[in-house]
Amino acid sequence: MRLSPKLVSLSVLALLALVAPMFFPSGFYYRIGALIFINGLAVTGLVILIGYAGQISLGHAGFAGIGAYACALAPVHLGLPPALAVVLGAALSAGLAWVVGRPILKLQGYYLAVATLGLGILISMVLTNESQWTRGPDGISVPDLGLRGVLADMGWRLTAGQFWYWFSALVLFIGAWLALNLHDSPTGRALRALHGSEVAARTVGVDVARLKLNAFVISAVYASVSGSLLAMMNRFVTPEIAGFMHSVEMVVMAVLGGVGSVLGAIFGAAILTALPQALTMFHEYEKLLLGAVMILVMIFLREGLLPSILRRFRGKEE
Amino acid sequence: MADLLQFLVSGITVGAVYALLALGFTIIFNASDVVNFAQGEFVMLGGMITVFALAAGLPLGLAALIAIVLTAGIGVLLNKLAIEPARGAPVVSLIIITIGASIFIQGVAQIVFDKQIHRYPGISGDAPLRFAGATILPQSLWVIFGATAVFVALWLFFTRTLTGRAVLATANNRLAAALVGINTRYIMTLSFGLSAAIGALAGLLITPITLTSYDVGIPLALKGFAAAMLGGLGNPFGALVGGLLLGVLEALTAGYISSQYKDAVAFIVIIGVLFVMPQGLFGRKSTERV
Amino acid sequence: MSLLQVEGVGIAFGGIKAVDDVSFAVKPGEIVSVIGPNGAGKTTLFNMISGIYLPGAGRVMLDGQDVTGLAPHRLAERGLSRTFQNLQIFQAMSVLDNAMAGHHLRERSSVLADLLGLPASRRRTRATRASALQLLERVGLTRAAFREASALSYGALKRLEIARALALEPRILLLDEPAAGCNAVETEEIDRLIAEIAAAGTAILLVEHDMKLVMRISGHIVVLDHGVKIAEGDPAKVSRDPKVIAAYLGTDAAAASREEGADADG
Known part of the structure; x- marks a missing residue:
């Protein structure tokens, strides 16, 4: 019997998350793991937008910024519990994506790229400049999620690193599960169809504008939740979270790993998150190496790292 | 009134640089369908190489020449090593490749040069000129003069020379151009070299006003990209209008509304224009062929 | 009543009329073919009927309702479906x-x-x-x-x-050169398939260059040349039409055929 790709992806993901801590030399690695999962979440949203629907965005860090600052500001100014602040951020991101997405998604290719880029930059500019709220470019502290304390009361004591490792793994697992459900659903098929040929998708009845908007909104929510988690884990956030380079980083992670598949994109997130940590000795050369990796992978492994590696393995079997 | 004049002058100066950047995007896009996000790095290289050539004791003219020639060479290398091998890749991949190139060039620049902020004196000194109540840096005039010269020269090149017409023909229809015997690979190489040289020129002209460091490229590239899209990607005239428009709008916003949000103008305008005219102001309208 | 009715549709690109004032109708379950030399405007006509281009003139009626300019996915909801000359897979x-x-x-x-x-x-x-x-x-x-x-x-x-x-499950299916580039065996399969679809009650509007196939399966043929309808009727009538012969074989042949006709008359 053929195992469904969904089951395989989720099992691999769960297994790796469970096994990896056994090899951690120090507590510090839990944080890197958590960072990988949090980036993986944003990137999973981009799989839906770029991988399924074929629409580019160079501004998704803007939604991460909204999610992050919702967690910084809503508990203080609105008295919301941090968990609800995450939901508020996601709702704001979804709302903004829905309003702006309608006109923006009529654009194609580079025109869509510049419009989304502009959106992201505008969000980061608001976060930088409205310093009476956001405290400006120096950043702002973020209240604790509070869940760790609850767990401790229940007798389950975790370090902050451990808590964020397991919590973000759980959230990523749910995010991946949702995205994989979508892949083989009517909506997912329609998204992949409009990616393949918009004209043909229209002629089989796909309301292309509506579906693109769906993908845009869903991916915005992923980015927003990812931003919320990042802010709460670091207990601090600066407007850089919404900046152009963060948007680029997300897209690069997704495409480098293989934007066509959830697992591939998360793999890309893992590589690009861990790489700078591994290369701290070569800090001077970090940019140079990152740039070279981006170019080389796109030239020689066009589908992305994971699909290319898998293909090579299958090739050997045959 | 003096205020307005002041804002217009600084707007046109910056706008001229944006126009040159947009022109660089346009030339490369026409030859290869690639939007080259590394365009801003050419501007950075133009400034930085000049800085270090001057520091080595070379006269400004020679330093500028070296900067332009070296940058043009880097443009050609970029095409040969990163763009040509990726022929036919989807838009997302091409975006990543050119952003990757941009980061790579920055990475090299921070090692070869340094991470400091640099400037050198303007060509005609730094003593401001006074005109109708506004102060104008002589270097501003050099920037405007340089941009004008580039656009005129390019216009002559495209309309009067065989190679220029070959470039236009390639932009119009690559296959047809190849069929009539135009070496489209050569045209691509030429376009990258030309584009890089134009970027370098912009960089070495603007550095006395805005200063330079290894990381000025990306923000400049984004503005130039916005200007190119505003004018309509692929249209040199659109690049000129888009660049100037953006520069002036920024200066007016900084002067009358908020200097914090001056950088927002580019993107508000571009989003607004694209809503109404999805191909930019002067872009070609394409009909879907099925 | 006819299922699809095309009434005087036309479109121009850059001042050149690609299709001009074309009218015809398709009844339920009928196979209608649109033929004509290359560049006659057949695919453009298809693109207007299926909502990809907005006609510059005329209207398209589906089931007696005006559907001109309706988006393709709305037309799909109303039972119109199509294939593409250049595959859109x-x-x-x-x-x-x-x-x-x-x-x-x-x-x-x-x-x-x-x-x-x-x-x-x-x-x-x-x-x-x-x-x-x-x-x-x-x-x-x-x-x-x-x-x-x-x-x-x-x-x-x-x-x-x-x-x-x-x-x-369309009520009318537009097929744009389904047999183009297919070998004889494949063409035969497609021929059989089209006949089956029509037999099951789906009307078919067909653009095809393979004349043998067209003549064999069409109930009605519309002939375009330079964007204008020059003839229509059943296969036998169309294949004898001097204007059609002229369009396909050039004017010399048409002149010859006219002379022949004149001779016969005389």
């Missing part, structure tokens, strides 16, 4: 997924249900899958179901497009 998807995508209108559900993988969503996918497999069997692609579409031969892709279009 969802390349990165499997053959089965391509056929399943054609079921979009019947399986539409809420995004939330799809994200959560609710039983309703999964049930729909199962039903679609069964139906898509049947369609693939009908066009002879069962064995290729799990291959990537881009791996298929040209002729197979043509049939896949027909299967995808049939998934909508």
Whole structure:
């Protein structure tokens, strides 16, 4: 019997998350793991937008910024519990994506790229400049999620690193599960169809504008939740979270790993998150190496790292 | 009134640089369908190489020449090593490749040069000129003069020379151009070299006003990209209008509304224009062929 | 009453009339062919009928209702479906997924249900899958179901497009050169397939260059030349029409045929 790709992806993901801590030399690695999962979440949203629907965005860090600052500001100014602040951020991101997405998604290719880029930059500019709220470019502290304390009361004591490792793994697992459900659903098929040929998708009845908007909104929510988690884990956030380079980083992670598949994109997130940590000795050369990796992978492994590696393995079997 | 004049002058100066950047995007896009996000790095290289050539004791003219020639060479290398091998890749991949190139060039620049902020004196000194109540840096005039010269020269090149017409023909229809015997690979190489040289020129002209460091490229590239899209990607005239428009709008916003949000103008305008005219102001309208 | 009625439609590109004042009708279950030399405007006509181009003049009526300028996906909801001359396959998807995508209108559900993988969503996918497999069997692609579409031969892709279009259970199907680039065996298969579809009650509007195929299966033929309708009627009538012969063979032949006619008269 053929195992469904969904089951395989989720099992691999769960297994790796469970096994990896056994090899951690120090507590510090839990944080890197958590960072990988949090980036993986944003990137999973981009799989839906770029991988399924074929629409580019160079501004998704803007939604991460909204999610992050919702967690910084809503508990203080609105008295919301941090968990609800995450939901508020996601709702704001979804709302903004829905309003702006309608006109923006009529654009194609580079025109869509510049419009989304502009959106992201505008969000980061608001976060930088409205310093009476956001405290400006120096950043702002973020209240604790509070869940760790609850767990401790229940007798389950975790370090902050451990808590964020397991919590973000759980959230990523749910995010991946949702995205994989979508892949083989009517909506997912329609998204992949409009990616393949918009004209043909229209002629089989796909309301292309509506579906693109769906993908845009869903991916915005992923980015927003990812931003919320990042802010709460670091207990601090600066407007850089919404900046152009963060948007680029997300897209690069997704495409480098293989934007066509959830697992591939998360793999890309893992590589690009861990790489700078591994290369701290070569800090001077970090940019140079990152740039070279981006170019080389796109030239020689066009589908992305994971699909290319898998293909090579299958090739050997045959 | 003096205020307005002041804002217009600084707007046109910056706008001229944006126009040159947009022109660089346009030339490369026409030859290869690639939007080259590394365009801003050419501007950075133009400034930085000049800085270090001057520091080595070379006269400004020679330093500028070296900067332009070296940058043009880097443009050609970029095409040969990163763009040509990726022929036919989807838009997302091409975006990543050119952003990757941009980061790579920055990475090299921070090692070869340094991470400091640099400037050198303007060509005609730094003593401001006074005109109708506004102060104008002589270097501003050099920037405007340089941009004008580039656009005129390019216009002559495209309309009067065989190679220029070959470039236009390639932009119009690559296959047809190849069929009539135009070496489209050569045209691509030429376009990258030309584009890089134009970027370098912009960089070495603007550095006395805005200063330079290894990381000025990306923000400049984004503005130039916005200007190119505003004018309509692929249209040199659109690049000129888009660049100037953006520069002036920024200066007016900084002067009358908020200097914090001056950088927002580019993107508000571009989003607004694209809503109404999805191909930019002067872009070609394409009909879907099925 | 006719199912599809095209009334004086026309469109110009850059001042050149690609299609000018073309009218004709298709009755339910009928096979109508549009023929004409290259560049006669056949595909452009198709693009206007299927909502991809907005006609500059005239109207398109479906079931007596004006559907001119309606978006393609709205036309699909009203039972109009089509294939493309230059294949528009969802390349990165499997053959089965391509056929399943054609079921979009019947399986539409809420995004939330799809994200959560609710039983309703999964049930729909199962039903679609069964139906898509049947369609693939009908066009002879069962064995290729799990291959990537881009791996298929040209002729197979043509049939896949027909299967995808049939998934909508259309009342009228527009086929743009379904046999172009196919070998004799494949052409015969497509010929049989079209006849079956029509026999099942779906009207067919066909653009095709293979005259033998057109003459054999069409009930009615519309002839275009330079964007203008120059003749229409049953195959026998059209094939004798001097204007049609002229359009296909050049004016010399037409003159010759006119002279022949004159001789006969005299």
